[in-house]
Amino acid sequence: MADRRAQLAARVRQTLGEALGATRTRLAAAQTELAAERGRLDRVRQAAAAVPARVGAERDRRLAEIDAQHSARIAELSRRAADAARREAPGAATADWPQWHPTPARRAEPPGPLRVGTLAVPRGEPVPALVPLLDAGHVELTGGDRVAGEAVVAALLLRAVGRADPGAVRLTGYDPEHLGGGLAGFAPLGTAGLLTFVGPGGLGRLLDDLVEEIHRINSTVLAGEHRSLRELAAATGRRPEPWRMAVLLGGEEPSRHERSQLDRVVRTGAACGVHLVVRGLTLPEDATVARIRVEPGRVELAGAPPVNLDPAPPATLVTETCRALAARVNAGPEPTPFTDLLPPPDQMWREDSAADLIAPIGEGTDGQPVLVTLGDYPPHALIGGPSGTGKTNLIFAWIGALAARYSPAELEFYLLDFKEGVSFARFAQGRRDPSWLPHMRLVGINVNTDREFGLALLRFLAEELRRRADAAKKYEVTKLAELREVDPAGSWPRIVAVVDEFQMLLAGRDAVAREAADLLEDLARRGRSQGIHLVLASQDVRGIEALWGRPALVAQFTLRIALPKALRILAERNDAAQSLPRHHAVVNAESGLAEGNEIARIPSASDWETWSGLQHRLWRMRPPDAAPARLFDGDAIPRLVDAPDYQALSAPETGTLRAPTALLGEIIDVQARSAVLRLPRAPGRNLAVLGTRVDEACAVLAAAGRSLARQHRPGAARFSIACLDPDADSAARSLYTDLGDDVAWYDEETVTELMAETTAGLGTPGVGTPHYLLLFAVDAAAGALAARVGGQTGLEQLRRILHDGPERRTHVLAWWRGVARMRADLGGPAARTDQVGAWVALDTHGGELGASLYPGTGGPEWYPRPWRGLFFDRAVHRTGQTIIPYGHQR
Numbered sequence: 001m002a003d004r005r006a007q008l009a010a011r012v013r014q015t016l017g018e019a020l021g022a023t024r025t026r027l028a029a030a031q032t033e034l035a036a037e038r039g040r041l042d043r044v045r046q047a048a049a050a051v052p053a054r055v056g057a058e059r060d061r062r063l064a065e066i067d068a069q070h071s072a073r074i075a076e077l078s079r080r081a082a083d084a085a086r087r088e089a090p091g092a093a094t095a096d097w098p099q100w101h102p103t104p105a106r107r108a109e110p111p112g113p114l115r116v117g118t119l120a121v122p123r124g125e126p127v128p129a130l131v132p133l134l135d136a137g138h139v140e141l142t143g144g145d146r147v148a149g150e151a152v153v154a155a156l157l158l159r160a161v162g163r164a165d166p167g168a169v170r171l172t173g174y175d176p177e178h179l180g181g182g183l184a185g186f187a188p189l190g191t192a193g194l195l196t197f198v199g200p201g202g203l204g205r206l207l208d209d210l211v212e213e214i215h216r217i218n219s220t221v222l223a224g225e226h227r228s229l230r231e232l233a234a235a236t237g238r239r240p241e242p243w244r245m246a247v248l249l250g251g252e253e254p255s256r257h258e259r260s261q262l263d264r265v266v267r268t269g270a271a272c273g274v275h276l277v278v279r280g281l282t283l284p285e286d287a288t289v290a291r292i293r294v295e296p297g298r299v300e301l302a303g304a305p306p307v308n309l310d311p312a313p314p315a316t317l318v319t320e321t322c323r324a325l326a327a328r329v330n331a332g333p334e335p336t337p338f339t340d341l342l343p344p345p346d347q348m349w350r351e352d353s354a355a356d357l358i359a360p361i362g363e364g365t366d367g368q369p370v371l372v373t374l375g376d377y378p379p380h381a382l383i384g385g386p387s388g389t390g391k392t393n394l395i396f397a398w399i400g401a402l403a404a405r406y407s408p409a410e411l412e413f414y415l416l417d418f419k420e421g422v423s424f425a426r427f428a429q430g431r432r433d434p435s436w437l438p439h440m441r442l443v444g445i446n447v448n449t450d451r452e453f454g455l456a457l458l459r460f461l462a463e464e465l466r467r468r469a470d471a472a473k474k475y476e477v478t479k480l481a482e483l484r485e486v487d488p489a490g491s492w493p494r495i496v497a498v499v500d501e502f503q504m505l506l507a508g509r510d511a512v513a514r515e516a517a518d519l520l521e522d523l524a525r526r527g528r529s530q531g532i533h534l535v536l537a538s539q540d541v542r543g544i545e546a547l548w549g550r551p552a553l554v555a556q557f558t559l560r561i562a563l564p565k566a567l568r569i570l571a572e573r574n575d576a577a578q579s580l581p582r583h584h585a586v587v588n589a590e591s592g593l594a595e596g597n598e599i600a601r602i603p604s605a606s607d608w609e610t611w612s613g614l615q616h617r618l619w620r621m622r623p624p625d626a627a628p629a630r631l632f633d634g635d636a637i638p639r640l641v642d643a644p645d646y647q648a649l650s651a652p653e654t655g656t657l658r659a660p661t662a663l664l665g666e667i668i669d670v671q672a673r674s675a676v677l678r679l680p681r682a683p684g685r686n687l688a689v690l691g692t693r694v695d696e697a698c699a700v701l702a703a704a705g706r707s708l709a710r711q712h713r714p715g716a717a718r719f720s721i722a723c724l725d726p727d728a729d730s731a732a733r734s735l736y737t738d739l740g741d742d743v744a745w746y747d748e749e750t751v752t753e754l755m756a757e758t759t760a761g762l763g764t765p766g767v768g769t770p771h772y773l774l775l776f777a778v779d780a781a782a783g784a785l786a787a788r789v790g791g792q793t794g795l796e797q798l799r800r801i802l803h804d805g806p807e808r809r810t811h812v813l814a815w816w817r818g819v820a821r822m823r824a825d826l827g828g829p830a831a832r833t834d835q836v837g838a839w840v841a842l843d844t845h846g847g848e849l850g851a852s853l854y855p856g857t858g859g860p861e862w863y864p865r866p867w868r869g870l871f872f873d874r875a876v877h878r879t880g881q882t883i884i885p886y887g888h889q890r
């Protein structure tokens with residue numbers, strides 16, 4: 001039992017021991033845990049104690065960071081704002097005064113707002129303080145700092161004129177209390193009409209005028225198509241109206257009427273470029289009004305931070321700028337570029353002329369091209385303007401605008417210039433410039449006294465008119481447009497004939513003037529439907545008056561173009577041309593009646609570079625078979641070797657030509673043709689050259705001799721030259737040399753032999769070889785020829801040769817130094833002259849050529865002039881033909 005007890009006790013002890021051990025372990029663990037927790041608590045406590053210090057540091061760091069960002073941002077924003085301001089208001093709108101100069105806005109570019117100072121931005125770049133004015137609004141100045149207020153007005157005005165083309169800003173000042181108000185320095189603008197002052201009591205009138213302008217611009221310039229001039233300028237690139245700025249400085253309280261006009265201008269002015277800058281007046285509430293308050297030490301621009309005002313522009317800068325601007329404006333506007341009249345290169349020669357010819361001639365007051373039409377209505381044009389006003393230039397501009405639109409198959413030009421000058425010569429091919437205007441068929445320059453050339457052109461056109469009328473009749477149509485439709489393969493270009501200084505053609509009361517006027521009238525009346533248009537220009541009132549005598553003729557010229565100060569081109573009471581600025585024209589398609597006036601600004605087209613740019617382009621586009629225009633230069637002496645008729649001459653292979661021809665000179669005609677004397681075997685086929693002018697007489701005989709020689713093989717003809725005037729010696733010798741072996745030389749000593757020998761030859765049977773006697777100053781041999789040789793005098797022999805020679809191919813081509821001398825040689829004053837079948841009169845008056853030399857009584861209407869002759873061949877002519885002797889034979 002004891003054992004059991006002992007065993008039990010041992011077991012209890014063991015169990016208790018184990019429980020104690022477990023408890024101790026647990027306690028130890030709990031104590032460890034407690035210690036750990038305490039440690040954590042300490043750490044937490046320590047950590048918790050450190051928190052406020054860290055948070056504060058972080059906050060400060062963040063704050064500093066935000067602050068720095070903010071400053072950078074302000075700097076960045078103010079830089080951007082300054083950049084944007086400079087972009088929007090470039091050059092003269094913002095530049096500092098030391099660097100300031102006018103920088104007018106380019107064509108479609110808006111002028112932009114104007115700087116008055118800078119906005120004070122702390123820690124940022126100063127930003128220009130801009131005031132919208134031109135095309136944008138009005139400015140009202142208030143506040144007590146008068147000097148600073150004046151500085152603002154002066155700055156605004158100077159910047160405004162500097163942003164516009166010269167003359168495009170017009171200022172009106174209303175300063176009843178003579179405050180000056182910043183306007184004083186602008187006085188030089190007054191000399192160009194760009195600054196006017198309205199006296200006390202004139203405010204109402206001034207506002208009425210502004211309202212009137214706004215009304216006019218709205219109804220006629222914007223015309224419902226654009227909302228503002230600014231829009232119009234952006235769309236078209238042109239600004240047809242100036243800016244009008246009224247500077248109103250104080251005065252009495254406006255009346256009710258004035259107030260309501262002021263309201264109108266404020267509400268509607270900016271769209272029409274009408275602006276107000278006021279001080280001492282209150283403008284109505286409107287979004288377009290910028291209000292600037294100028295107090296001593298503080299300037300505010302409504303809605304913006306305070307403004308640091310710019311200094312006033314230096315007085316010398318203002319006056320110098322205004323003086324220069326006024327000088328520019330007084331010198332006249334800059335011409336518009338010629339290229340404005342031309343279509344883009346890929347659109348050239350695209351127009352069809354069947355119905356009419358339409359081309360711009362310049363820029364109208366509304367900025368639109370002024371179009372000029374030639375067609376059924378109006379068919380013909382009259383251009384007038386005193387010398388130097390730009391007639392020639394206008395003709396170039398018009399021709400250029402037409403030539404760029406219509407191809408040479410659609411349009412041809414004929415151009416005649418009666419005054420001296422060569423500017424039109426460039427339409428034809430020249431030595432300096434090989435190009436020509438492909439549409440140009442004929443250019444006559446220096447026509448001066450050669451009215452026959454004008455007549456020849458009119459005859460040529462009359463012939464063309466007949467050709468067209470015949471064709472129209474054949475196809476049973478009446479108009480060019482219809483003819484072209486029924487005959488599409490035919491060549492029916494419209495023809496524009498321009499005659500500058502045309503009054504020369506009608507001057508005088510002779511046959512030329514009469515025929516010219518008749519032809520002009522016929523062409524003017526019937527040309528309209530056949531596509532032949534006349535453009536007559538004159539600097540001379542008498543030119544127009546010459547036409548006025550023929551009202552039927554004038555009535556056809558319904559298109560009138562008047563250059564500045566032109567008289568009598570427009571209708572009687574239409575004096576629009578009197579106030580035209582330089583380089584402008586009144587274009588009027590209503591026969592000059594005032595309601596048809598259109599003012600056009602004409603570009604410069606006639607200077608060499610401008611014109612040749614276009615001509616070269618068109619020349620390169622010419623059809624492969626295009627030939628240059630015929631150039632007739634009244635001052636030039638034609639050369640025989642260049643004459644197509646001379647070049648075409650040749651000798652037959654065998655035998656002799658039945659009727660060799662002697663070329664005597666160039667005919668004044670549309671084509672370069674020679675005056676031709678046919679020398680068949682027929683009585684009277686001799687030539688007399690009559691007059692005292694040695695060079696011309698020699699030129700006629702030399703051309704005759706050379707051209708005859710070209711028609712005979714060597715040895716197939718005889719030439720005998722007798723020279724009896726030492727002054728003719730060199731010309732005669734030169735001919736002698738050129739005629740080679742077939743020529744014999746005679747002088748005063750030997751001329752009798754020539755007569756005797758030739759007369760003897762006439763007695764031999766047969767026709768014989770052609771023999772041409774070229775007698776220079778034959779009358780000088782009268783003494784020698786009066787002597788009897790055998791049974792006859794030399795003069796008798798000469799008469800026999802003249803009489804019988806031609807039928808035996810012996811022809812006399814002789815120069816007598818006067819008609820009386822010739823008659824004496826032929827047997828006396830009453831002698832017959834029919835053996836002289838043809839003559840060329842040089843300085844011999846028409847009256848001397850009467851009697852048997854010319855049909856009718858009194859002789860031809862011939863007034864001698866240098867290097868011209870009148871050729872008459874009784875076998876072919878009814879009237880004489882003016883010729884130009886050939887010069888420089890080789």
Ligand SMILES: Nc1ncnc2c1ncn2[C@@H]1O[C@H](COP(=O)(O)OP(=O)(O)OP(=O)(O)O)[C@@H](O)[C@H]1O
Nearest residue numbers: 335386387388389390391392393539583602603604
């Ligand atoms: N629209 C223009 N723009 C610029 N310059 C021009 C313009 N029109 C004419 N001119 C210049 O004015 C000068 C005179 O012009 P132009 O020769 O055309 O006058 P005109 O009336 O034909 O004179 P004239 O009858 O004496 O020949 C020329 O130097 C010409 O270049």
